[in-house]
Amino acid sequence: xxxxxxxxxxxxxxxxxxxxxxxxxxxxxxxxxxxxxxxxxxxxxxxxxxxxxxxxxxxxxxxxxxxxxxxxxxxxxxxxxxxxxxxxxxxxxxxxxxxxxxxxxxxxxxxxxxxxxxxxxxxxxxxxxxxxxxxxxxxxxxxxxxxxxxxxxxxxxxxxxxxxxxxxxxxxxxxxxxxxxxxxxxxxxxxxxxxxxxxxxxxxxxxxxxxxxxxxxxxxxxxxxxxxxxxxxxxxxxxxxxxxxxxxxxxxxxxxxxxxxxxxxxxxxxxxxxxxxxxxxxxxxxxxxxxxxxxxxxxxxxxxx
Amino acid sequence: xxxxxxxxxxxxxxxxxxxxxxxxxxxxxxxxxxxxxxxxxxxxxxxxxxxxxxxxxxxxxxxxxxxxxxxxxxxxxxxxxxxxxxxxxxxxxxxxxxxxxxxxxxxxxxxxxxxxxxxxxxxxxxxxxxxxxxxxxxxxxxxxxxxxxxxxxxxxxxxxxxxxxxxxxxxxxxxxxxxxxxxxxxxxxxxxxxxxxxxxxxxxxxxxxxxxxxxxxxxxxxxxxxxxxxxxxxxxxxxxxxxxxxxxxxx
Amino acid sequence: xxxxxxxxxxxxxxxxxxxxxxxxxxxxxxxxxxxxxxxxxxxxxxxxxxxxxxxxxxxxxxxxxxxxxxxxxxxxxxxxxxxxxxxxxxxxxxxxxxxxxxxxxxxxxxxxxxxxxxxxxxxxxxxxxxxxxxxxxxxxxxxxxxxxxxxxxxxxxxxxxxxxxxxxxxxxxxxxxxxxxxxxxxxxxxxxxxxxxxxxxxxxxxxxxxxxxxxxxxxxxxxxxxxxxxxxxxxxxxxxxxxxxxxxxxxxxxxxxxxxxxxxxxxxxxxxxxxxxxxxxxxxxxxxxxxxxxxxxxxxxxxxxxxxxxxxxxxxxxxxxx
Numbered sequence: 105x106x107x108x109x110x111x112x113x114x115x116x117x118x119x120x121x122x123x124x125x126x127x128x129x130x131x132x133x134x135x136x137x138x139x140x141x142x143x144x145x146x147x148x149x150x151x152x153x154x155x156x157x158x159x160x161x162x163x164x165x166x167x168x169x170x171x172x173x174x175x176x177x178x179x180x181x182x183x184x185x186x187x188x189x190x191x192x193x194x195x196x197x198x199x200x201x202x203x204x205x206x207x208x209x210x211x212x213x214x215x216x217x218x219x220x221x222x223x224x225x226x227x228x229x230x231x232x233x234x235x236x237x238x239x240x241x242x243x244x245x246x247x248x249x250x251x252x253x254x255x256x257x258x259x260x261x262x263x264x265x266x267x268x269x270x271x272x273x274x275x276x277x278x279x280x281x282x283x284x285x286x287x288x289x290x291x292x293x294x295x296x297x298x299x300x301x302x303x304x305x306x307x308x309x310x311x312x313x314x315x316x317x318x319x320x321x322x323x324x325x326x327x328x329x330x331x332x333x334x335x336x337x338x339x340x341x342x343x344x345x346x347x348x349x350x351x352x353x354x355x356x357x358x359x360x361x362x363x364x365x366x367x368x369x370x371x372x373x374x375x376x377x378x379x380x381x382x383x384x385x386x387x388x389x390x391x392x393x394x395x396x397x398x399x400x401x402x403x404x405x406x407x408x409x
Numbered sequence: 410x411x412x413x414x415x416x417x418x419x420x421x422x423x424x425x426x427x428x429x430x431x432x433x434x435x436x437x438x439x440x441x442x443x444x445x446x447x448x449x450x451x452x453x454x455x456x457x458x459x460x461x462x463x464x465x466x467x468x469x470x471x472x473x474x475x476x477x478x479x480x481x482x483x484x485x486x487x488x489x490x491x492x493x494x495x496x497x498x499x500x501x502x503x504x505x506x507x508x509x510x511x512x513x514x515x516x517x518x519x520x521x522x523x524x525x526x527x528x529x530x531x532x533x534x535x536x537x538x539x540x541x542x543x544x545x546x547x548x549x550x551x552x553x554x555x556x557x558x559x560x561x562x563x564x565x566x567x568x569x570x571x572x573x574x575x576x577x578x579x580x581x582x583x584x585x586x587x588x589x590x591x592x593x594x595x596x597x598x599x600x601x602x603x604x605x606x607x608x609x610x611x612x613x614x615x616x617x618x619x620x621x622x623x624x625x626x627x628x629x630x631x632x633x634x635x636x637x638x639x640x641x642x643x644x645x646x647x648x649x650x651x652x653x654x655x656x657x658x659x660x
Numbered sequence: 661x662x663x664x665x666x667x668x669x670x671x672x673x674x675x676x677x678x679x680x681x682x683x684x685x686x687x688x689x690x691x692x693x694x695x696x697x698x699x700x701x702x703x704x705x706x707x708x709x710x711x712x713x714x715x716x717x718x719x720x721x722x723x724x725x726x727x728x729x730x731x732x733x734x735x736x737x738x739x740x741x742x743x744x745x746x747x748x749x750x751x752x753x754x755x756x757x758x759x760x761x762x763x764x765x766x767x768x769x770x771x772x773x774x775x776x777x778x779x780x781x782x783x784x785x786x787x788x789x790x791x792x793x794x795x796x797x798x799x800x801x802x803x804x805x806x807x808x809x810x811x812x813x814x815x816x817x818x819x820x821x822x823x824x825x826x827x828x829x830x831x832x833x834x835x836x837x838x839x840x841x842x843x844x845x846x847x848x849x850x851x852x853x854x855x856x857x858x859x860x861x862x863x864x865x866x867x868x869x870x871x872x873x874x875x876x877x878x879x880x881x882x883x884x885x886x887x888x889x890x891x892x893x894x895x896x897x898x899x900x901x902x903x904x905x906x907x908x909x910x911x912x913x914x915x916x917x918x919x920x921x922x923x924x925x926x927x928x929x930x931x932x933x934x935x936x937x938x939x940x941x942x943x944x945x946x947x948x949x950x951x952x953x954x955x956x957x958x959x960x961x962x963x964x965x966x967x968x969x970x971x972x973x974x975x976x977x978x979x980x981x982x
Contacts, residue, residue, distance in 0.1 A: 329910060336786050
């Protein structure tokens, strides 16, 4: 039981860091530019497809990595330049609608280019093994790598935001847009840059997700909604909140999926228990969100308290 | 009368390292027009926020009509008659002037969970609204104009009408003259003079001419503290006040 | 006066539409029109919240789906002859299922709204979406009612005096309810309650300053719009004779918002035009290419960027903006 528990806990952390990569970009973009971008999930999908298609075509993992990251970042920056830039001054309703249109466009676009069949991505041989992090608990090396990458990104973001000039502008830009402008800094460039960074992180999450989950159209929206839960729980605009929220949601979701169906099997027939268990565990994070909201309507780490 | 309408005691508010309100006490008595002046950054806006409930003080309490309202919401304080106007007008820009005031009248005519009868043609709302528009001097030709299309002066006047419609037992007026031309300022001064004595008022204002001609009492705020309080003549003669204002004017 | 004439003509046209469809040999049009009418009821309900209260809910397909499932689940228990939870008998009577659908949707809206309205702005959008997703997953897991696959309602509900198996009668019933609901909504918008809601949309700070605690008003608006969506869903379930979790998916919530915007936010007839416009676009583009969403996306984008006020705005009836 405890081995299973440790494994599920690690799985939860792994899902958590993936969610963090998405939530960090989403929350930065919202915190700084005041834009809600539904198409953030599309960038995740584009990262995944970019990598998967390149890996299949060339067989090179490094090329796949580069392709996934650059596809997401380039599409993201183009999205900012062409569409989102026109939405900064609009209300949330317009932003939701416009980016909803983008989702339809990207999902159908990928279907036209690659087809409806999900892609399966094989792992590079070096990463297929397991590592005994704790003696007696073998754990897939690839998932450990994801956790490590996610935590490294979190640390990098912390340094970037707290200790660099760009980070200073980001922090200032979130609260004093006019002041930053008055200092003669091209805020448009800053916005494109931040948006590109968010897109890059989403693409990174997407390409790492490939070998674990199927690469398919619609994958972006599934995880986007979970990311919204993360952002609401963590507090909008807060990267720290995004990290804690992501881990909380990742672990809760994984634990529920891991153990609820088993518990239900002891009181009902197996197939019904599995179906009900899956649905109850899917609902779990939303119940968690409701509970957090009851206590702290602005999330655990509100950015501008 | 033995009791002030509004009594704020020992208000203290800090934002990060900045002390915006520093152990401030303040009162307004029945019938009184109490003016609050101070250089920019003196904490006037914070004080209004504290009194109306938009900002919670770190310490201190606020008594209104003898009752502690420190923990009440903005809306709950307003319902008791602690009503403000905004320096930057807050109106329903898509609606007409008349509809704006009628809505304010409506919110003081019982609850608004009434789903069927047309509010737009209800004389119980329109008659008092029109009376108020006349009282503040907005020309009848403008009543049917969309508020977003009114001039700044007209919007300031409407802002006052909104506050009056909310059955105030104390008016907190945040720079009612801000941005007004000379003639408009004079008209506003006369409107306030006509109200004076009937409704107690706490007025924050930069227009010194208006302040000195209207106020029964003036309090001077500097760095979140009240450095002086007294009649117009006493304030004019106060050396601390002169120093604070001279520093501002020349610095 | 002219507007009244136009409205009467439009209504007459809508009533006579099935005959026209038969006459030109396109009887399927009546079915499409029925769907448009059902969606228009839902979009008009959402417009009360978005257009008049400024509350952008991204989860209203949940109430639409709940209304549909009330019809489906009551049918299932009617069919099996087993009471729901052991004491609620199943039903195939529209006069039972419709009010119950509205009640259930209203109760769900009350619970979800009470929580969601603790937030505002972009958090409100995310939370309404997330709660709708929660309801979606609940129904995916209910194997008893078909889970992912949904439920078939073999026969439309019965109403005294009507035969809903007849496509025209089904259409007229939905049209009648749409007209009634639009009239109710118009009264609500013009009432004291509607004025407060409009105040919340335009300037919530002003509303607090004149003593209005806005939460209860927003919640009632949320519940009313949920009830309307429940009604629409129940009708749609009858029309399609099928319910599934897909009806409450996030895409459906997005489409309801699209209808509101496309038609013209905050206008009485905008949601109807929006429903007709979106369904029409889907059928037209769908007839041209399998990949119609690829073109629908940019069209939506263009509407948002360049056609503020939507179709009603283009007709000169948009809400006045500064």
